[in-house]
Amino acid sequence: MAGLPQPVSISRHHIESFDPATLEKLGDVPAHSSAEITSAIQHARSAQAKWARYTVQERVAYLLRSKDYLIDHIDRLADLISHENGKPRVEALTSDLFPIVYLIDYFSRMAPKFLADEPVRIRFGRWLRRSSALVRDPRGVVAIISPWNYPFSIPAGEAVMALIAGNAAILKPAQATCLIGEAIGEVLNASGLPDGLFQVLHCSGAELIKQPVDFISFTGSVETGKKVMAVAAEQLIPVMLELGGKDPMIVCRDANLEVAASAAVWGAFMNSGQTCASVERLYVDHAIADDFIRRLVEKTRQLRQGRGIDPNTDIGPLTTQDQFNVVSRQMENARRNGATFLLGGEPNPAAGPGYFYKPTILTNIGQDWECVQEETFGPTLPIIRFRTEEEAIALANDSKYGLTASIWTQDLRRGKALARQIIAGSVIVNDCVLSHALAETPWGGPKNTGIGRTHGKYGLLEFTEMKHIHLNRWTGVKNPWWFHYAEPSFQSFKSTALLLRSGFSTKTRGAFGVLSHLRDVYKKRL
Secondary structure (H helix, E strand, O other), X not given: XXXXXXXXXXXXXXXXXXXXXXXXXXXXXXXXXHHHHHHHHHHHXXXXXXXXXXXXXXXXXXHHHHHHHHHHOHHHHHHHHHHHHXXXXXXXXXXXXHHHHHHHHHHHHHHHHHOOOEEEOXXXXXXXXXXXXXXXXXXXXXXXXXXXXXXXXXXXXXXXXXXXXXXXXXXXXXXXXXXXXXXXXHHHHOOOOOOOOEEEOOOOHHHXXXXXOOEEEEEOOHHXXXXXXXXXXXXXXXXXXXXXXXXXXXXXXXXXHHHXXXXXXXXXXXXXXXXXXXXXXXXXXXXXXXXHHHHHHHHHHOOOEOOOOOOOOOEOOOOOHHHHHHHXXXXXXXXXXXXXXXXXXXXXXXXXXXXXXXXXXXXXXXXOOHHHHOOOOOOEEEEEEEXXXXXXXXXXXXXXXXXXXXXXXXXXXXXXXXXHHOOOOEEEEOOOOHHHHOOOOOEOOOHHHEEOOEOHHHHHHOOEEEEEEEEEOOOOOOOOOOOOOOHHHHHHHHHHHHHOOOOHHHHHHHHHHHHHHHHHHHHHHO
């Protein structure tokens, strides 16, 4: 691939975008200066102050109009995603556009409940005529830095959650998919959002996060995520980081091999393997390994690679030359280490002039190899055999990532028990990859996968600040723990401690003591 142009060209004033399948220029967008970024954030802050006063239902009404606009223009948007990202048009619809339709519909119904004030039961609140509640305030101006692998669904979903929660949002799309970033702005602002509330800026992420934003949502590499966190720490800006995965698939000996093999092929090769939840490590029980691998190879041979816009394409190109180089290097390292390549392991120039790499299946590999430990983000599937379920769990957990995992067995009780032992944010029994598309469930995980969650109730609440409000209805009574200190106050709290001690007789003694001492204290203070 030496000598081919990069998929993104940045001039002083414009960012150019190219089709990764043909390397033809698709268009360009203006690059924003530091002064323009500062002005945009000031504009966003002014708009957010008004937006925060809208009810959740009023905010939702805007997003429902955006949903309808997206559906009305879904063919054009799918074509754009297929051209600029490279994925098949079907995947552009199923994994980038439909999830946003679903997400908006879900939060339009559930956000009023999730964002409602939450009463907190205070143990002695009834006696003292007190109550507490948790209130969710918007964070303010949210900076969203998004990747190129799911250039519509990831940033649009986070923008929708940020807006529904009452924030303004600034999106910095990946440069390789800058035109799709513009399309997100078109869709959301078609609803008539207040001017400046949602903006798309084409700049470096470093420039954006140095600005006075209130929250940063970043999806990308571990290395860049650490840099984002370091810059945010200087200003104590909270962050949400989704930094990837090296997701294992465990195939038990009682699994339905035909279904599991089909799932492994799709899970490893959809979006050309450029999915944080891709099946990147496959562990198969030695008793059924030969049969399973045979099915796997047969199904992979039938895949059709080409331009994503071609309706007969199953696998498109990699999106960037940098990613093509990462995949090529990892596979060459595996070849030098003695791996057996059952399929692929090389570029596919027959598919087109772009960044095509053949679907690759390899065996005879070590758990400590780069292709097993490091995120590949390409159409590759390394396979390792195991003999016991304990070994399979240990291998699956031997990773610096913890995003998702899948377990394949017809014994659902066993599947659930194994799932509890996996260290990951999402574990799926008898399915794979799909969990990011589920608006109801949280997305994220431990270890180097990142910090925080998106989607579901807890993902929406990431875009809020928790506030505790406490009410004391005894407006004319002084608290017994205020100055001046006296022996009755000491005795009342000593009796209160007895209420919390085990033993009925002790609790009874404490209750009488509290009532007696409170009566004496309040008599004096009134």
